[in-house]
Amino acid sequence: MSINLRFKTSKFIDETYRVSFKFNNKTYFGFKGDTLASALLANGIHLVGRSFKYHRPRGIMTSGSEEPNAIIQLHDNSSRTEPNVRATEVEIYEGLVASSQNCWPSVNFDVGGINNLLSPILPAGFYYKTFMWPASFWEKYEYFIRKSAGLGKSPKVTDPDLYEHNYIHCDVLVIGAGISGIMAAKIAAKNGFKTLLVDEKSYLGGSSIYDNSEFSKINNQLTSSWLEKEINEISKLENLEIKVRTSVAAFHGYNFLLARENLTDHLPINQRENKVRQRLLKIRAKKVITATGSIERPLIFDNNDRPGILLSSAIKKYIDLYGVACGENNVLFTNNDTAYETAMSLIQRGIKINAIIDNREQVDSKISYEVEKNNIKIYKGYSVVDTYGYRRINKISIMKLSKDGQTVIGDKTKLNCDCLGVSGGWTPAVHLFTQSGGKLRFREEDQVFIPDVYPSDQISIGSCNGDFSLEEIVKNTLFSLKKFFNIDNSEYKTIEIISGLNQSKRNIWLLPSDKSIGKTKSFVDYQNDATSKDIKLALREGFRSIEHVKRYTTTGMGTDQGKLGNMHALGIISETAGTKMGEHGTTTFRPPYTPLTFGTIVGRNVGEFFDIFRRTPIHDWHVANNAEFENVGQWKRAWYYPKDNENMHQAVQRESKAARDSAGILDASTLGKIDIQGTDASEFLNRVYTNAWSKLAVGKCRYGLMLNEDGMVYDDGVTTRLGENHYIMTTTTGGAANVLGKLEDYLQTEWPELDVYLSSVTDHYATISVCGPNSKKIVSKVIPDLDFSDENFPHMSFKNAKIGNIKCRIMRISFTGEQSYEINIQANFGKSVWEKCMEAGKDFNITPYGTETMHLLRAEKGFIIVGQDTDATLTPIDLQMDWIVSKKKYDFIGKRSLYRSDTIREDRKQLVGLLTENPEEVLEEGAQIVSDVKKSPIEMLGHVTSSYYSPNLKKSIALGVVKSGKNMLGQKLIIPMENKNINVTVADPVFLDKEGKRLNAKL
Amino acid sequence: MFLINCPFCGEREQSEFKAGGEAHIVRPKQPTELSDDEWAEYLFMRKNIKGVQFERWNHVHGCRKWFNMVRDTSNDQIKAVYKMGEKPPIK
Structure with missing residues (x-):
């Protein structure tokens, strides 16, 4: 170069x-x-x-x-x-x-x-x-x-980096380590507050750290020198933690904030091995001090987007902090004094400034005189009207502004330049403040929104609070902090500020042009290419609300969220519509302040840690025996156990047949188990289940159905009376936590007078269900001391027993329609008992089966699965389960809703069995059910909820819900599929052994 | 995210709690005596106001206790928390 x-x-x-x-x-x-x-x-x-x-x-x-x-x-x-x-x-x-x-x-x-x-x-x-x-x-x-x-372009392969989440609790969080943030952190830490100071940059001190101007001094020292000493001092404070490269992304209610700490992005790739790349900090602070500074405003004029056009403050930073000149022939265009600071920085290094274009007629501050002394031409009361150069600016044209600033007058002057610095004043960075729920106020004098009402224990200080001059920043920061911490003494005895800047500004949101607006391209949102013309068009087309204009023009909707141009959009709207800016308000500032990577958001919850999963005590056996797993809630349940390259269908057919022909074994440990004790336990069950419980004898089991107060089926399961005042309730696998929550709710809020205590014991027991005609023989071998005769141990009863020295509970209950025994044993013995059952069942071809076979077997019996055959719109009557609804009980949860005008309608969807005309044809679950395909539009009568090929019945069976289905027994209906219509007949939902003979069959 | 002062455990993160809708809606003692309209009033009708609202909350990942909260829904300020069965400390 x-x-x-x-x-x-x-x-x-x-x-x-x-x-x-x-x-x-x-x-x-x-x-x-x-x-x-x-x-x-x-x-x-x-x-x-x-x-x-x-x-x-x-x-x-x-x-x-x-x-x-x-x-x-x-x-x-x-x-x-x-x-x-x-x-x-x-x-x-x-x-x-x-x-x-x-x-x-x-x-x-x-x-x-x-x-x-x-x-x-x-x-x-x-x-x-x-x-x-x-x-x-x-x-x-x-x-x-x-x-x-x-x-x-988004990445196409897995992110190799590590991310993590950290919680931080502190007394005071200071956001932004500019001059006011540094002062705040020092005062907070010195007053005994555990303080965290964060800044998005890699260095501390904000823009003051490179402020070497003679025109803004503190205690007769350069601002940068004074601040360096301050930073030196605070870095030694014990109860102050400082995090750089840490950007606060979100400020939520109750002083809860999210920040991203960047740890390795500045390192060469080969130094990042095994290091955490980014951390998401979840910060809960007692007090928050926002010192996020302000963002310089661009100016809106024709072709204001060419390469080489920068914010004036950026040019200053590039030369002062990085020692880089943005151009060799510079022009500055401003409406306020801060551009003169940039000019001084350039002058000090001998970089050419061709001219300064100032909107203001009057420019009188020490710094402007100093600039003029350096023979730099200042065009006062002028505006840039156009720029030239395709890949880089090379020229501008300027014209004189009229008195009211609405038009340009006189001749056009062209000036050469390779860099144009623009300064339209400053916008306080109130993003985080408003995210926290803070209300803004519009300050007319200098056209800025500033914090007004704080929703939590927090303050904004420095230029994000609308204090732009060094005097104001220092003076108001100290004053606010004393009040905020309720202290008399700030750490700063005397602070004397010298400033050569003047606060005057001539604010014109959209600068006038000699062309008609339709011929100009004055960019308001650079990233989304929204121009002032677009905003005016939106207003002409009738949009008024700032939120609507934003969406129509996409102003402020880029990855930068319009940090530069949003205020101009508001200004142009209010100028065009003749309304007051303060009344418009701003668009919503949404988190994150700057984009976050997905990695940061997800943290360590990737791969196998993506979600929690729960394993039964017998899980390892299932893995060792080739089980495929199904997710049920957070549980991993054995789905089926393929043998010799079987597919799922083949495995399920084999398992289902074995369970009915001889013996099957199922891991039912995931079923929810709630231990219920107390003198009012029976009364409590009476109130929560639809059927009667008072007369259930100790040692007996009963199936119960639970409704919501709206009468819709909520959960089901078998509950066993273990003792006079002691029950164990089982719930569906997925419903366990919600059922416990619901029961607690009624107990604590509606019936606090009941003496009942609930404990979740789901994880405490392993549950092994052995079913089939040979189940009795198998369990008798596992527990030889127990009398399994039907007389001693009939269906729907329970026995305490011991396997070796270990106590267990045996329930003779059935979800398959076969004789079956459920062994409940302390979880850590689950696997060994399972293996004992397998050993005992060897001669009977005991076959482990998974959830799919369980579903098939229960469907043959027409047993519902809550959540599969029901969907919170079905009452027990709709399910043809009238038999379980007690007519005698005065009340139970949901009873009154069972005879609301809506629930007694005859044409509600009701559960029915469906048989296909062709017994080999298996319906798709979720398929729609209709009666007439010629009618337009076709009326949907219902849908298929469960469907299987039954190896025991040697035909396809299905359950479904159909409007008025109860009265349709024997009727033909149609399941329209993509390329065919399947004919079905409405049948009884119980397909196998309606009389229940198999439950007590003697072999 | 709120900080909620559970009346049994003290201040805890909102993530430990579950909201349970409007408070002080008593389940009718004799539902069978009610007309459809009266029952629907209990079952479905909720105020859902902007402003000070009385709500039920459950410390579901903590002590599992239900309690009441007075919250201004317009700014999420929690005005008070109190135990089930107690009268609201503010109107």
């Missing part, structure tokens, strides 16, 4: 440490301490991307997290690739690879640039208006629109 843009003046840059990196496949050099943006600028590169809609060339605009244009793809085509990263935030390291987004084939020549020429026919709402007609064509348009839209 022939030109020298690097000045050896910055202590933040380590010039002994050269770093090479790639940008768009070309190698460049920078220094340690550079951001990608500063390193590119030092190499004379401004053009880094193309805009979203018009593919206009765009350059680096800012120096921080507010950057709208310089968003790049990091490490494209690698596992660590990341899209939409702000070049202004990326710290360079050896081997960094970055590339431009949204351009093809290259950022210098982009085919999409044609959109810029087509822009007259691409107004706001273009997509909405054009592609909505005809509606059916959307699917075809969408493919092309999606392809041409979108910025970066």
Whole structure:
């Protein structure tokens, strides 16, 4: 590079440490301490991307997290690739690879640039208006629109990095380590508060740390020197923790905040091994101090988006912090004094300033006089009306503003430049404050929204609170902090500020042009290519609410969330509509403040840790025996046990047949188990189940159905009376926690007078169900001491027993219609008892079966599964289970709802059996049921809820819900499928052994 | 995320709790005596107001106790918490 843009003046840059990196496949050099943006600028590169809609060339605009244009793809085509990263935030390291987004084939020549020429026919709402007609064509348009839209590319392979979540509790959280944040942290920590100070940047001190101006001094020292000493002091404080590269993403109610701590992104890839990349900090602070500073406003004029146009404050930062000149021939365009600070920084290093264009007629501050003394021409009362240069600005034209600032007058003057700094004043960064629920107030004098009503124990200080001058910041920060901490003494005895800046500003949201607005391109939202013309169009088309204008024009909807231009959009709306800005309010600031990676959000919950899963005590046996698993709630349940390359169907057919022909064994440990004790336990069950419980003898079991108060079936299961005042209830696997919650609710809130205690014991017992005609023989071998005769141990009863020395409970209950015994034993003995049963059942072909076979077997018997055959719209009457609803009981949960006008309708959907005309044809679960396919529209009568091929009945069986199904026995219905109609007959839902002979059959 | 002062355990994170809808709706003692409309009033009708609302909460991942809360739904300020069966400390 022939030109020298690097000045050896910055202590933040380590010039002994050269770093090479790639940008768009070309190698460049920078220094340690550079951001990608500063390193590119030092190499004379401004053009880094193309805009979203018009593919206009765009350059680096800012120096921080507010950057709208310089968003790049990091490490494209690698596992660590990341899209939409702000070049202004990326710290360079050896081997960094970055590339431009949204351009093809290259950022210098982009085919999409044609959109810029087509822009007259691409107004706001273009997509909405054009592609909505005809509606059916959307699917075809969408493919092309999606392809041409979108910025970066998402990674295609697994992220190799580690992420984690941390909880932090502190007395005081200070967000932002600028001058006011540093002061706040010091005062908080010195007053005994456990304090956390965070800043998104890699260094402390904010913009004051590189403020070496003679025009703003503290105690007669340069601001930067004074602040350095302060930072030195606080870094030694014991109860202050400081985290840099930590960006607060969200500020929720009750001072709960989320922050992302970046730990390795600034390191070369080979130094990241085994390190946590990013941490999501979940911070609960007693007090929060927001010191997030302010963001410089751009100015809105024609072609204000060319590469080489930067915020004036960014130019200052690049030269002061990084020692990088953004241009060799600069022009500054401002409406306030801060641009003169930039001018001084450039002058000090001998960098040429061609001119300063100032909106204001009157410019009188010490600093402006000083600038003028350096022979720099200041055009007072002028405005930039246009800019030139395609890939980099090379010229501007300026005109005089009229007195009211609404038009430009006189002749056009052209000025050469390769860099234009703009300053439209400052916008307080109130994003986090409003996220927390804070209410803003509009300050008319300088047209800013500032914090007004705090929803929690927090304050905003410094420029995010609308204090822009150094005097105001220091004075008001100290005053606010004393009040906030309720202390008399700040740590600062005397502070004297010298400032040569004046606070005057001439605010014009949309600068006038000599062209008609339709011919201008004045960008308000750079990233989304929304112009002032678009906003005006939205208003002409009748949009009034700022939220509607935002959505119609997409202003503020990019990855930068409109940090630069949102205020201008509001200003243009209120100016055009003739309303007051304060009345419009702002659009909602949503978290996160800057984008978070998915990795950070997910933390360690990836792969097998994605969700919690629960294993039964017999799980390892299932694994060892080739089981396939099914997720039921959080449980892993054995689904089926394929043998010799069986598919699922073959395995289930074999298991089902074995269970009915001889013996099957099921791990039922996942069933919810609730231990119920107390003198009112029987009364309690009476109230929660639909059937009667008072007369159940000790040692007996009963099936119960539980409703919601609206009469709909909620859960079911068998409950056993273990003693006079002691029951054990079983619930469905998925419903266990909710049932316990519901029972607790009634017990605590409606019936506190009942003496009943509930405990969840699901995990305490392993439950092994042995079923089939030979089940009795098998369990007799496992527990030889127990009399299993039908006389001593009939169906629906329970016995205490011992296996070896271990106590267990045996229930003779059945979900399959076969004789079956459920052994409940302390969980850690589950696997050994299971193995004992397998051993005892060897001669009887005992066959382990999974949930699929269980479902098939129960369907043959017409037993429902709550949640599969029911969906919270079915009453027990709808399920043809009238027999379980007690007529005698005065009340139970849901009783009154069973005879509401709606629940007694005859044409409700009711559970029925379905048999296919062709017995080999198995219906699809969820398929719709109709009676007439010729009628249009076809009336849907119901749907199939369960469907299987029964190896025992040698035909297809199904359950379904059908309107008025109860009265349709024997009727023909149709299941219309994609390419055929299946004829079915409505049948009794009990397909096998309706009399229940098998339960007591003697072999 | 709220910090909730469970009347039994003290201040805990909201993630330990479950909201249970409007408070002080007593289940009728004799549901069978009620007309459809009266029963529907109990079963379905909830105020869901913007402003000060009386709610039921359950410390489901803690002591499992139900309690009441007075919360301003417009700004999520919790005005009071009190045990089941107690009268609201504020109107």
